[in-house]
Amino acid sequence: MSQETLDTAINLGYIVASVLFILGLKMLSSPKTARRGNFISAVGMLIAIVATLLTRGMTYQWIIVGLAIGAIIGAWAAYAVKMTAMPELVALFNGFGGLASLLVGFVEYYEHPARPLYTTVAVFFAVLIGSVTFMGSIVAYAKLAEKLPGRPLLFRGQRIVNGAILAAIIALGFVFCARPADSYEVMLVIVALSLLLGVLAVVPIGGADMPVVISLLNSYSGLAGAAAGFVILNNVLIVSGSLVGASGIILTSIMCRAMNRSLGNVLFSGFGAVGPASAAALTDGQGAMRETSLDDVATQLAYATQVVFVPGYGLATAQAQHVVRELANALEERGVTVKYAIHPVAGRMPGHMNVLLAEANVPYSQLYELEQINPDFPSTDVAVVIGANDVVNPDARDNPNSLIAGMPILEVDRAHSVVVLKRGAGRGFSGLENPLFFKPVTRMLYGDAKDSLTRLVAAVQQA
Amino acid sequence: MSQETLDTAINLGYIVASVLFILGLKMLSSPKTARRGNFISAVGMLIAIVATLLTRGMTYQWIIVGLAIGAIIGAWAAYAVKMTAMPELVALFNGFGGLASLLVGFVEYYEHPARPLYTTVAVFFAVLIGSVTFMGSIVAYAKLAEKLPGRPLLFRGQRIVNGAILAAIIALGFVFCARPADSYEVMLVIVALSLLLGVLAVVPIGGADMPVVISLLNSYSGLAGAAAGFVILNNVLIVSGSLVGASGIILTSIMCRAMNRSLGNVLFSGFGAVGPASAAALTDGQGAMRETSLDDVATQLAYATQVVFVPGYGLATAQAQHVVRELANALEERGVTVKYAIHPVAGRMPGHMNVLLAEANVPYSQLYELEQINPDFPSTDVAVVIGANDVVNPDARDNPNSLIAGMPILEVDRAHSVVVLKRGAGRGFSGLENPLFFKPVTRMLYGDAKDSLTRLVAAVQQA
Amino acid sequence: MILLFFVFVLAVFLGIELISKVPSQLHTPLMSGSNAISGITIVAALVAVGTESTTATNVFGTIAVVAATINVVGGYLVTDRMLAMFKKRDGKR
């Protein structure tokens, strides 16, 4: 093949890959086609890689080593991880993407320091965004995996420090772009500061906001890829990088909207860092929580007409999804109608409850979204809240001064009676007290969710 | 300015123009922003034109003449035309766009016959699509403006002839692309055949399907523009041409869906050419149409609680929109609730009724779409059908063998009583008989809609 | 060239995604407005007339400029006129 034909073939491969990415992303956003969409986009990636490898004059030994190591680690991590650990894994993967862009930018500069201005600018952006993505994702990973405290780490003047660092990076960026060939040290400082910025930007954000942060960092890593594309003048990189960059921003804002918060609030408010003292003030005069017994609950459930389970983060930590299903089975055998109410932000990642319950083979038809189930509560005999807290907090609806005011909630307090399964007086992610627990309709069943449920299954079967 | 800077500036202008087109199209598809969107896209066009004129080495005398003549004609036509003639005007404009692409392709070939293969291919497509768009649009215009008979002109073997012509064009295209420099005559034959194809493809389509055809031709003219862009290697042409090409196809299919027909059916079925004989067969045993008197109707209306007006094509031909509004006012003064039921394909262009009623200042809040008003008919005292026919034909709902079976209709036959204003026993666009007119609840008030309504206003005021 | 083809592909996808769920009263204005955009072929006409100079080119090219200008100017104005009617109505909401 002539050089020209080869180039055309490679470029056609890139075009096909880009189209497959576009189709894949489109299909990923609808439940029916999502899995096929992911596959299609993977095919696109394969085509892009193969096309690249066809470039004339490539030396392959390091490439093969790198691809092999990366593929083994990636595949192993993807299969070894527990279902509930997936969000942190995504964060980690995303960090590696950022690292790659950082290194590519750096290596390209290292090899050819003197390049046209736009290439230098692209190098700067690839390094900056790549570094922030890299360290930011690592911190997000550490928080989710509880290697770092999940709560926001705040210190005085944090925003000012971050702003100063960013300003310094930009100033150095100008220096660097003006005389790239003489600015090797400047580049190193830029890298160091960008890495630091990545850490400092994410540390003050609460662990439970990490999904949003990861989505944002994902968007960044797309942009870093696009910047790398401008460095090596490669169209498929630019297209897919900017696709991911743009769609990532949209997804981030969709996720924020589901929690009824703005992106600014997520990034800067240190949400979840409310001291217990200030939170306690809200609970004044709410009376006491009323405990109930296992047998009472079992009887109530066994003779109910309709029971709605409301799972939350506690279900995930207790890994109680299978037992819930067993309890539901036992109840259904007795003719009780069982439904599950799924709040969009229950748990710690979007779709957390769906994933858990799907794992336990709960039939899809029993899962109800917020808008579908809320009108049902008034005709529900027992609403069983399993390790959920914020998503059933009536303050969000009733108290306009609440931190979570305006967040749509599952209105369990409209049910005939409410049973709450939790271990004690622990707070939810928001750190707020929950007036639901003090309402006359509510009874508390203390203990680990899995434990309580296991014993409930036995009790119901004997009732 | 150096040549390079100038080129960059021109290209940046093109990018800005493309972005404005994208934003404009997006905004055009939502009622709130539509007008601003059109303005934004016009600004984009201005930028693109100015950027082009900056090209070094341009000679301006012919350009100025052309721009001036075109602008005057275009502006004059846009302002002089009557509201109801707008669809045919759009067809005409679209034809001019096609003509321009055709001429550009031809001139570029004429000037430089020997070019790289892809340029020659692009020339071929610009000429082919441009010609089809040109003549197709002219025929569509003539049909809508009634300079040609609106009914489908069918002849035996039409599809075969069209197919043969297309095949011949493609075959000649190969010849042309193989040796462009020697193929001047071939090019002329291609032009001639393409023009013929444009005529023959549109002639068999009924006048009332023209909006769909125009939308399709609009998509073509975008593609012709994109092809011209490949000829002169111009990015803004390619982007905006393909944008219009793709969105035009989508719009076309949306329009077809509103009529519950497929694009194939619109293009090839000669819809509306049903002979009266075959249609008459359907009317057997439907009894007679019952006439009513003006005074009866006036009394009925004056003492009704709710009246729904159902305007159709007849309202447009009678230009009765203002009188309807007067009648509505008279009724409202008497405390009658008045609503207008707007079928998506009433009239002869999408939004036809909206445009007419808006012209008569009918308040927006009184206009109801199909889905909103259908549940209302059972509680409606009088449904007044003003020159509508197909859109209230119950056969579409009840008779699965009907030509229009499945088209959603306004279910006026569920109202307590129906009054139909039309001139006689004329058929609607589909040429079908309408069983509604034979139903016991229905009364006919014959005469031109404007006439009847004017007299009704007087009668209601005296009732 | 290959990059231009790429641009073409992207623009096609964008065109497909941009339009969806258009209320029926906007079908005609949208058609008319995008028709005006398709008059962008005026750029090609300008380039042809402005840079070539045989008589045939001047004649045909000028006709092309006239035709494209009609499409552009008329298209935008008539679209605006259509939309102005809705505007008026919306004001009353």
Next chain:
Amino acid sequence: MILLFFVFVLAVFLGIELISKVPSQLHTPLMSGSNAISGITIVAALVAVGTESTTATNVFGTIAVVAATINVVGGYLVTDRMLAMFKKRDGKR
């Protein structure tokens, strides 16, 4: 170069248009799937290692290839695993 910038702009618009109204249970898979796509930077890493040859480049470049491959391979697989769970459930519908 200017054309590449154009491609960039178009792709950004396309990205914005592509995603809208995603059901909440798909947020995480979508994030993960598009994260895998952002591993496209592997192409740049491959070009760097394959065509340059100082030691530093080889070392850093290879690390870049490893990192990007982890992102790509792991990203697609974990997304598939997540979606497989929904699939199973959907089959029961």
